[in-house]
Amino acid sequence: MHRTVTSDYDVAVIGGGPGGIPAAIAAARRGKKVILVERNGYLGGAAASGLGILGYLDREGHKALGGIAQEIVDRLTRMHGAMGHFRCPVHNSITPISPECFKIAAVEMCRESGVSLLFNAELLDVQVRDNHVCSAAVYGKCVETVLNAKVFIDATGDGDLAYIICPGRTITLARTAQA
Numbered sequence: 001m002h003r004t005v006t007s008d009y010d011v012a013v014i015g016g017g018p019g020g021i022p023a024a025i026a027a028a029r030r031g032k033k034v035i036l037v038e039r040n041g042y043l044g045g046a047a048a049s050g051l052g053i054l055g056y057l058d059r060e061g062h063k064a065l066g067g068i069a070q071e072i073v074d075r076l077t078r079m080h081g082a083m084g085h086f087r088c089p090v091h092n093s094i095t096p097i098s099p100e101c102f103k104i105a106a107v108e109m110c111r112e113s114g115v116s117l118l119f120n121a122e123l124l125d126v127q128v129r130d131n132h133v134c135s136a137a138v139y140g141k142c143v144e145t146v147l148n149a150k151v152f153i154d155a156t157g158d159g160d161l162a163y164i165i166c167p168g169r170t171i172t173l174a175r176t177a178q179a
């Protein structure tokens, strides 16, 4: 037995990794009502795994990434969770980070921007109307949350939202919801 709640947003971002975090922050900074849904109990995705982050510099060592991506590294540096960008012959650059600091910095930046966070919630179902995704159901901790939003951003890293709405396919991603 589980309960269902419904919430309305301008933008719903599904997935709180390096793709979803800046997307949510950018939308919130533009005054949108944003929710960021993450199946884990923390933000970060692959950036919370302990791997260094690639791609901040190009092949010649010039800055290739700025904006919110750089803001995150600047904050990590202030937290002693990063030491800057290093050139790499294989990946152009590598930016070693503390994954624990990344988790904290990501939550701080989301909160400061006004992003609502929903942790331990996995995408379960998607409703499409007139060729637009109009709502999504996420499930976690015995609660099904139905999110109505004008815009959905699939930042699951695996294209889960896109896969669910793919015509002719019916899948269930959240095994817990079946219980």
Ligand SMILES: Cc1cc2nc3c(=O)[nH]c(=O)nc-3n(C[C@H](O)[C@H](O)[C@H](O)COP(=O)(O)OP(=O)(O)OC[C@H]3O[C@@H](n4cnc5c(N)ncnc54)[C@H](O)[C@@H]3O)c2cc1C
Pocket: 014, 015, 016, 017, 018, 019, 020, 037, 038, 039, 040, 043, 044, 045, 046, 047, 051, 052, 053, 054, 055, 121, 122, 123, 155, 156, 157, 158, 160, 173
């Ligand atoms: C083998 C491998 C090694 C890599 N090594 C590096 C590296 O060393 N350095 C580097 O910078 N990049 C590396 N990359 C690339 C890096 O992983 C991606 O560029 C980056 O993770 C993409 O970010 P993302 O936010 O799109 O996805 P992810 O980091 O995968 O984040 C997706 C987030 O969405 C959440 N999520 C997923 N499905 C759902 C769902 N159904 N409902 C709710 N939440 C969901 C996940 O829990 C996760 O937090 C590597 C990739 C691979 C495959």
